[in-house]
Amino acid sequence: MFTTGLFVCGSTSVLFGFLNLSPDGATFVGLCFAVRIAEATGAASFITASYAIIANEFPGRVATMFGLLETFTGLGATIGPPIGSLLYKFGLGPEQVGVFFLSDCVVYVVAAPLLGYLCDKYSHAQWFMVAGCVCNFTALMFIGPSPLLNLEPAVWLTVTSLCFVGLGCALQLVPPFNNCLAQALDCGFPNNFETYGLVSGLFASAFAFGHFLGPAVGGLLVQSVGYWWADTYIAFTHVVLLLVLFVFIAWQCRRDKAFDKLSGEDRPILLSNLKKKENAER
Numbered sequence: 001m002f003t004t005g006l007f008v009c010g011s012t013s014v015l016f017g018f019l020n021l022s023p024d025g026a027t028f029v030g031l032c033f034a035v036r037i038a039e040a041t042g043a044a045s046f047i048t049a050s051y052a053i054i055a056n057e058f059p060g061r062v063a064t065m066f067g068l069l070e071t072f073t074g075l076g077a078t079i080g081p082p083i084g085s086l087l088y089k090f091g092l093g094p095e096q097v098g099v100f101f102l103s104d105c106v107v108y109v110v111a112a113p114l115l116g117y118l119c120d121k122y123s124h125a126q127w128f129m130v131a132g133c134v135c136n137f138t139a140l141m142f143i144g145p146s147p148l149l150n151l152e153p154a155v156w157l158t159v160t161s162l163c164f165v166g167l168g169c170a171l172q173l174v175p176p177f178n179n180c181l182a183q184a185l186d187c188g189f190p191n192n193f194e195t196y197g198l199v200s201g202l203f204a205s206a207f208a209f210g211h212f213l214g215p216a217v218g219g220l221l222v223q224s225v226g227y228w229w230a231d232t233y234i235a236f237t238h239v240v241l242l243l244v245l246f247v248f249i250a251w252q253c254r255r256d257k258a259f260d261k262l263s264g265e266d267r268p269i270l271l272s273n274l275k276k277k278e279n280a281e282r
Contacts, residue, residue, distance in 0.1 A: 005046030007042070008042030009043045009046060016032075016036070016039065047204050048204045052200040061120050063125075067114070070170070103163050104166040107166030115171060116174050119175045125182075126248065128171050129175055129245055130249075132170070135167050137235050140231055143157075143158055143165070144231045145228075146229075146231060181195075221234070
């Protein structure tokens with residue numbers, strides 16, 4: 001799956017570069033969609049496989065290796081679409097635009113492997129994610145800045161905010177995979193490659209769904225309320241995520257107290273009984 005996904009993704013990327021030679025109109029649009037769908041399929045294949053391979057090859061250092069993987073993802077990624085409209089409003093030149101891109105990516109590249117190491121050492125993924133929500137909410141409120149703050153836009157403020165965006169994204173993207181895998185094993189799933197593949201697939205699907213939903217919703221918000229208010233609304237989605245995390249942490253603490261009273265073999269049985277009780281209450 002990994003090799004095939006890389007081949008399909010690479011091949012379709014090359015094909016996408018030749019689409020300017022296709023006829024205009026419906027043919028061009030259809031080919032664009034077809035090539036990009038094929039490329040997305042290939043990317044989903046090798047990304048899912050890479051996560052599973054990491055979990056299988058480095059069982060004791062999943063978060064560390066995932067952080068290193070995200071480091072290279074950050075090096076290769078571009079953040080142009082999310083901030084392109086903002087940079088255009090400032091009327092910046094190429095050198096200044098490069099500084100904007102660099103500030104976000106450098107922080108992400110440096111923070112990702114460090115956070116992976118810390119997650120493996122301290123196993124507090126949820127609290128790292130809480131910190132990420134706070135970082136991203138703060139950064140998105142100041143990056144515009146939000147009309148609620150009544151501040152004037154400034155280059156230094158935007159660059160600083162982008163640095164916090166890079167840190168916040170690292171805090172939100174690196175810890176979850178290792179935590180999802182630990183939760184699956186704690187719920188009784190076997191510690192084998194099939195479980196790694198299942199968790200990898202779910203994680204990659206959620207990540208891809210966010211990539212699809214974010215630009216669509218963001219574009220609609222910018223068209224309807226303008227960039228500054230759209231940025232504010234997106235910032236408050238991190239507050240919603242923060243509340244969800246607190247609810248999950250509270251539930252997990254309650255569950256762990258019950259688990260601590262039982263042996264490791266009895267934990268899946270307790271979880272099964274809790275699920276039956278929840279279903280009966282519904």
